[in-house]
Amino acid sequence: MKIEWMNKCLAMVLGSLLLLGFSGATWAQKTQALDKVVVAGWSKPITEITNLLVEEEKGFFKAHQIELGFLPGAGGGDALRNLLSGQADVAFTDPGSFFTALDKGEKLRSIYDIYPQNVFNVVSLKSQNILKPADLRGKRIGVYSLSSGTRQNLQVLLHQAGLTEADVTVVVTGLLNFAPLMQGQVDATAATDTGLLIGRQRGLGGVNVMEIKNHLNISSDFFVVREDTYQQKKEVLKRFLKAYQDSAKWMIGSPEEAAKLAVKYAIDGQNPSMNLDIIRLRNESSVSATTAQRGLGAFDMVSLQKGAKAYQSFGVIQRDILVKDVVSQDLLPPHTPAKR
Known part of the structure; x- marks a missing residue:
């Protein structure tokens, strides 16, 4: 009986070790995968x-x-x-x-x-009286960067008025670009809907918003x-x-x-x-x-x-x-x- 009991215990231990080994291998395989x-x-x-x-x-x-x-x-x-x-x-x-x-x-x-x-827009303070794309002529306009969607969508809006970037001054302002707008460093800024939301939360005040989706909704x-x-x-x-x-x-x-x-x-x-x-x-x-x-x-x-x-x-x-x-x-x- 004692030998039989020891054999059962040994079998249980070996089984546990095999199971642990298999689980470890499975875990390792998943990690490697x-x-x-x-x-x-x-x-x-x-x-x-x-x-x-x-x-x-x-x-x-x-x-x-x-x-x-x-x-x-x-x-x-x-x-x-x-x-x-x-x-x-x-x-x-x-x-x-x-x-x-x-x-x-x-x-x-x-x-x-x-x-x-299309979540892009161009935003200006009401005091600038920029109501339509043609009003951007001669203005300083902020973009996140020269390689951003804000710049690309600004070009879309300018085209609606027969304008190009040569008709405005593009200013790189960084991601949180409503501070330059509020401080008067730019006359308008190209942004996104979430950017505008953050700007408003931080005291942007009254603004005019031109949404690009009204001109090109892709x-x-x-x-x-x-x-x-x-x-x-x-x-x-x-x-x-x-x-x-x-x-x-x-x-x-x-x-x-x-x-x-x-x-x-x-x-x-x-x-x-x-x-x-x-x-x-x-x-x-x-x-x-x-x-x-x-x-x-x-x-x-x-x-x-x-x-x-x-x-x-x-x-x-x-x-x-x-x-x-x-x-x-x-x-x-x-x-x-x-x-x-």
């Missing part, structure tokens, strides 16, 4: 991209075997430069910067429509990759996009939680109430009639082609760009329409 994907941002880690900043806490990307990295930038053009230099795998950039890079011969592909709504930002990355790493990119979509759905569904976490992770997230307002604005820009039918990240190809033609007519780009050749939706997660 993480694929590093670095996103080149157009901005610093700010509240409106909270869903990208909370990975340590929420683990959206790790759940899909992705190790997420974030490289800050100063505009969509900066994000593309970091992508093309090999410092990043995916660029968070705007259509104007994307079209401009393609126009210069870069081999790129857009794979996810982050914000299908997407504000895409995920863009190098063509070779698109061809060679489709499986990794599919997992990355699924993880990002999960994070976007979380922020849409849990804006209050996101606003609280932004206090911890966003450099401008000190005010939870303001965070919530910013997050709600960005959530609104993440959805459209197209995404309602085909899921977050889906492109409106007709609208995007009109945008490419418009940028060509503005003189921002010189050659024809066929979006069907540079925009792909085959990596997007499958979409199941909601039942009515």
Whole structure:
């Protein structure tokens, strides 16, 4: 009996060791299976991209075997430069910067429509009496940077009045560019809806706002990759996009939680109430009639082609760009329409 009991104990110990060994191997395999994907941002880690900043806490990307990295930038053009230099795998950039890079011969592909709504605007104090695009002639106008979507969309607005940048003075003011407007260093400033919200919270006062979407309502930002990355790493990119979509759905569904976490992770997230307002604005820009039918990240190809033609007519780009050749939706997660 004693020998039989010892054999049973030995079997249990060996079984436990085997189980631990298997679990350890499984854990090691999962750890080794993480694929590093670095996103080149157009901005610093700010509240409106909270869903990208909370990975340590929420683990959206790790759940899909992705190790997420974030490289800050100063505009969509900066994000593309970091992508093309090999410092990043995916660029968070705007259509104007994307079209401009393609126009210069870069081999790129857009794979996810982050914000299908145009969120850009040009804002001026009421005292300037700037009411329409033609009123910008001779004015000093702030932009985040010369490689940002604010500059590209300013060009769109100027074109509406038959103007170009030669008819105004473009001033680089940085991301929080309403201080220069309030201090009289510029007469107007190109910004985003969230930028305007922050400016108003900080005492901007009465302003006139010209929304670019009233002139050209195309997407504000895409995920863009190098063509070779698109061809060679489709499986990794599919997992990355699924993880990002999960994070976007979380922020849409849990804006209050996101606003609280932004206090911890966003450099401008000190005010939870303001965070919530910013997050709600960005959530609104993440959805459209197209995404309602085909899921977050889906492109409106007709609208995007009109945008490419418009940028060509503005003189921002010189050659024809066929979006069907540079925009792909085959990596997007499958979409199941909601039942009515």
